[in-house]
Amino acid sequence: xxxxxxxxxxxxxxxxxxxxxxxxxxxxxxxxxxxxxxxxxxxxxxxxxxxxxxxxxxxxxxxxxxxxxxxxxxxxxxxxxxxxxxxxxxxxxxxxxxxxxxxxxxxxxxxxxxxxxxxxxxxxxxxxxxxxxxxxxxxxxxxxxxxxxxxxxxxxxxxxxxxxxxxxxxxxxxxxxxxxxxxxxxxxxxxxxxxxxxxxxxxxxxxxxxxxxxxxxxxxxxxxxxxxxxxxxxxxxxxxxxxxxxxxx
Amino acid sequence: xxxxxxxxxxxxxxxxxxxxxxxxxxxxxxxxxxxxxxxxxxxxxxxxxxxxxxxxxxxxxxxxxxxxxxxxxxxxxxxxxxxxxxxxxxxxxxxxxxxxxxxxxxxxxxxxxxxxxxxxxxxxxxxxxxxxxxxxxxxxxxxxxxxxxxxxxxxxxxxxxxxxxxxxxxxxxxxxxxxxxxxxxxxxxxxxxxxxxxxxxxxxxxxxxxxxxxxxxxxxxxxxxxxxxxxxxxxxxxxxxxxxxxxxxxxxxxxxxxxxxxxxxxxxxxxxxxxxxxxxxxxx
Numbered sequence: 001x002x003x004x005x006x007x008x009x010x011x012x013x014x015x016x017x018x019x020x021x022x023x024x025x026x027x028x029x030x031x032x033x034x035x036x037x038x039x040x041x042x043x044x045x046x047x048x049x050x051x052x053x054x055x056x057x058x059x060x061x062x063x064x065x066x067x068x069x070x071x072x073x074x075x076x077x078x079x080x081x082x083x084x085x086x087x088x089x090x091x092x093x094x095x096x097x098x099x100x101x102x103x104x105x106x107x108x109x110x111x112x113x114x115x116x117x118x119x120x121x122x123x124x125x126x127x128x129x130x131x132x133x134x135x136x137x138x139x140x141x142x143x144x145x146x147x148x149x150x151x152x153x154x155x156x157x158x159x160x161x162x163x164x165x166x167x168x169x170x171x172x173x174x175x176x177x178x179x180x181x182x183x184x185x186x187x188x189x190x191x192x193x194x195x196x197x198x199x200x201x202x203x204x205x206x207x208x209x210x211x212x213x214x215x216x217x218x219x220x221x222x223x224x225x226x227x228x229x230x231x232x233x234x235x236x237x238x239x240x241x242x243x244x245x246x247x248x249x
Numbered sequence: 250x251x252x253x254x255x256x257x258x259x260x261x262x263x264x265x266x267x268x269x270x271x272x273x274x275x276x277x278x279x280x281x282x283x284x285x286x287x288x289x290x291x292x293x294x295x296x297x298x299x300x301x302x303x304x305x306x307x308x309x310x311x312x313x314x315x316x317x318x319x320x321x322x323x324x325x326x327x328x329x330x331x332x333x334x335x336x337x338x339x340x341x342x343x344x345x346x347x348x349x350x351x352x353x354x355x356x357x358x359x360x361x362x363x364x365x366x367x368x369x370x371x372x373x374x375x376x377x378x379x380x381x382x383x384x385x386x387x388x389x390x391x392x393x394x395x396x397x398x399x400x401x402x403x404x405x406x407x408x409x410x411x412x413x414x415x416x417x418x419x420x421x422x423x424x425x426x427x428x429x430x431x432x433x434x435x436x437x438x439x440x441x442x443x444x445x446x447x448x449x450x451x452x453x454x455x456x457x458x459x460x461x462x463x464x465x466x467x468x469x470x471x472x473x474x475x476x477x478x479x480x481x482x483x484x485x486x487x488x489x490x491x492x493x494x495x496x497x498x499x500x501x502x503x504x505x506x507x508x509x510x511x512x513x514x515x516x517x518x519x520x521x522x523x524x525x526x527x528x529x530x531x532x533x
Contacts, residue, residue: 052424057350084426094417097439097530106435107425142530155421162425 001028003166003196004049004086009063011044011053018044020220022063026166026213031188031197033207033228036217037249042200045217046168049198050086051079067166084111087164091171093151095143096158100135103143103154107162125157129187149180156187160195167191169199173206185210204244208232216240285510289503297504302470309495314505316472320480321509323388323473324462325455328395329403329448335396336404337444341436344411345429357408363401369460371397376464389476391466398461399451406450410443411436415532442528449520453513459484483509 004026011019019041026032026049034042044053051072053059064071072082096103104122108114114121122139126132131153135146143154152172159167169188173181188197188210201207207214207228214231216224216239224231224240235241242248250258296313303312339356347353375394384390418439422432437444459482467479468489483505490502 050424052420055419055423080426080428082426083424088420088424090417090420090424092417094415094421095532096418096421096435097532099530107427110425110427110431144530144532158425 002026003028003067004198005064005066006045006049007064007066009045009048009065010061011041011048012060013044013056014058018220019048022220022222024215024222024225026196026198028196029192029194030212031192031199031210032213032215033211034198034200034215034217035202035204035207036223036243038202040217041220042202042217043170044220045215046170046198046200047088049166049168050083050088052083052088054079084162085164086166086168087159087162089152089156089159089167089169089172092175093148093155095146095151095154098143099140100143100146100154101139104157104161107158111162113163121161125161126154128160129153129157130183131157147180149176149183152176152180152184153187156184160191164195166196166198169197171200171202173201204246216243218243282510285503285506288500289505289507292497292500292504293507297501298508301472306470307489307493307498309497314481314483314486314501314508316470317481317483317486317505318508318512319473320388320466321456321483322512323480324391324395324466324482325452327388327392328399328455329452331392331396332400332403332451333448336400336407336447339404340407340411341433343408344414344436345433357405360401360405360408363397364405367460368398368458369463371395372461372464375461379465385477386465386467386479387477388466388473388480391462391480391482392476394461394465395455395458398458399455402454403447403451406447407440407444410440410447413443414439418532439531442524442531445520445524445527449517452516456513457484457509459488483512 002025006022006024006026009019009022010017022041022045034045036042047053048061049065053061061073063073065073067082067085070077072079096106098106101122104125105114105118108118108121123132126135131150134150135141135154138145143151146154152175156172167188173184176184185206188199191197192212199207199210211228211231214224214226214228215222216231216237218239224235224237226236231240232244235244239248294313296311298313298318299315300311300313301316302314303310306312343353343356347356371394375390375397379386379390414436418436419432422435423429427435462482463485466482468481468485469479470481471478473480487502487505487509490498490505493499
């Protein structure tokens, strides 16, 4: 089963051709890791999956990203609906300028999904990311009063609070200490029963630990896309073999 | 002189320049405050701030400047609120829908030019407009003209505040499926302390401006009564009292200046307190 299907996707930042004819499938309820060296287009591909590239006026996109067999770049598609279904956990934790409680409640409130049970919903999401016990007595405190690791878990709770189907993670453990990073990794593993997770990482070891499926990118192109066992056990492409052997990158 | 000594000397030199600048700014402000306090404190009384002028006030008669205090507060508050109603949506629109495009930069240029225009020009423009429309000098005409003076200050200051808001805020909000309008609400929360500072700057400029209200708001010894009647203002009260040859009336001019300074100080303190309170969730 496929959650997202990318077909002949090309992205330009001004005159720079950043993604070159990318076609990949993102499997449903699995963790897909996009790996590759810095500047190869990993984050661009990730942000193309929920149209966050639209925020940059310089960006031009051609090709298709199909969600439920609908191209999300079709003119009639509601971009807010796409971003609700395909959430993002950014590289650096970035709480909204609100209290801990309101950070999680904000999404359900704007979508009218709380059915009058905001507190229960916030508690559920904070429990899901293992933060509830640490913040239950200070829900009205500013979100910035949390540690960086706690803030990233809060951001994950905020992302999950709008009930997305797919969670995009853009090197979401890169700015965390090793213990917090492992905590987020554990949460992502737990999420895959319910969500499709797409994780950009430059850390091959992290991809080995988490991935069910791997996409390897090089200079804006997809070199290899395969199930993790096959990708790490018997990579087909010479470039992939060299990258995994850390000879290039 | 070795490199280490040269670097120390460089630092000592530039710190010295900065300290001198700080001392210079404090000296100027301190001198102004000292002059108006020394010359005006003797004339300051409860009667002066609680009563309108009686007949012969400008010849040394009784009464006070309550007309000018209330008039200035009405003019500055009205103009700041009116300018805010235009400036806040304008700045938010520039940042959400126009962003750094040519149109936004064009608007910034227009606002910068408006900021540089002397307020007497706004006063003359307001007066010409009043004559054209057959209106008399009034609180309404003063508020409208003063709003034009403070509009660019408010809009450009708030614009700069929004420019300094973290770029990640946009992505964090919109990635939840928020509309751009909903993002504006979050941006406004982030920028609220900056908006209060911008309002304070606009209010400070508005309450201290004499030229734009000279022809448009007029002057009267009566307390403000309606939008269509003339109102007094503190800067003009200071001007008229200082223009007389009577030392006791001139002393009242300094006392009026002291009142104006205290008003701005109180508003500044209140604004700082509220900015601190409202800004506790701001991402820094």
